[in-house]
Amino acid sequence: MRATFDFNGARVFVFGGTSGINLGVAQCFARAGATVGVASRSQDKVDAAVATLGAGAKGYALDVRDPEAAAEAMADWGETDVLISGAAGNFPAPAVAMSPNGFKSVVDIDLLGSFHVMKAAFPHLKKPGSTVIHISAPQAQVAMAMQSHVCAAKAGVDMLTKCLALEWGPAGVRVNASSPGPIDNTEGRDRLAPSEEAKAAVTKSVPLRRHGQAEEIGQACLWLASDAAAYVSGAILPVDGGWLAAGVPLDLTKMG
Ligand code: COA
């Protein structure tokens, strides 16, 4: 699949953009001509990602739970046309077996982290004309056993998306989210479906009967950030082979 949008001259920053889906998204923008910045905790992952992102790419090792670190990175990076917030944590666990800190860690990364990076980026977003994209998840809309922390956090991310679309729309900033389905060869999918049997059950639960590719989330983000989507704001776009429409029929308590 090839990028079909032209982002030459655009500056795109991806929080959590050093592996999996978010790295795929960052690479899509780089192939479409954008100058790309990424940030995540591991310096090694940051360096490896930057090496794949072409001319002008820059990386920052930081934790999105630290608002000052996010603000410093954005101040260094500067003017931004597209901001993507995708840093997240997940592990399957029933609520009764989860410590308060386990629940808090995921909410801190996914929800508070999204708030921190939004606040950090706002002064540097091009106004008018920039776009923000949250990488959400179907757990925001569908309850899932062993995912109470993720469901709560991502539901907050979706509502943050909509609230910021209201607040930032008058400045000419569009705010949307993409909600990926199960994406092949990713940490998130592997944590929820560790065995071959579990992966097969996931495939069967998707109306299109296949996993998605990170590139397919990237293509959706290119569209969301493009002029083709100039009147789209406050939207949560499922890119999931129909998974959400089917109600995400998956029982994690039965996945080995
Ligand atoms: N089951 C239950 N609790 C768990 C757990 C599991 N599988 N994994 C971690 N926790 C708990 C820990 O026990 C700890 O709680 P405690 O202090 O009461 O013992 C708490 O979560 C934080 O763990 P820690 O490893 O210190 O946090 P961290 O900040 O280093 O890492 C996580 C955050 C836990 C979300 C970690 O899984 C992570 O870094 N994930 C990023 C990658 C990822 O999840 N990718 C998929 C994205 S969808």
Ligand code: NAP
């Ligand atoms: P991943 O490869 O683990 O991606 C998570 C990224 O976030 C990594 O780059 C990680 O790098 C970074 N990160 C994690 N905690 C961070 C923190 N505290 N501060 C800064 N960066 C942090 O997982 P993925 O499966 O591709 O998931 C990517 C996104 O897609 C997530 O938002 C997830 O909820 C969403 N999603 C995934 C699926 C799926 O099938 N995989 C489905 C729906 C939604 P470091 O370790 O270096 O910090």
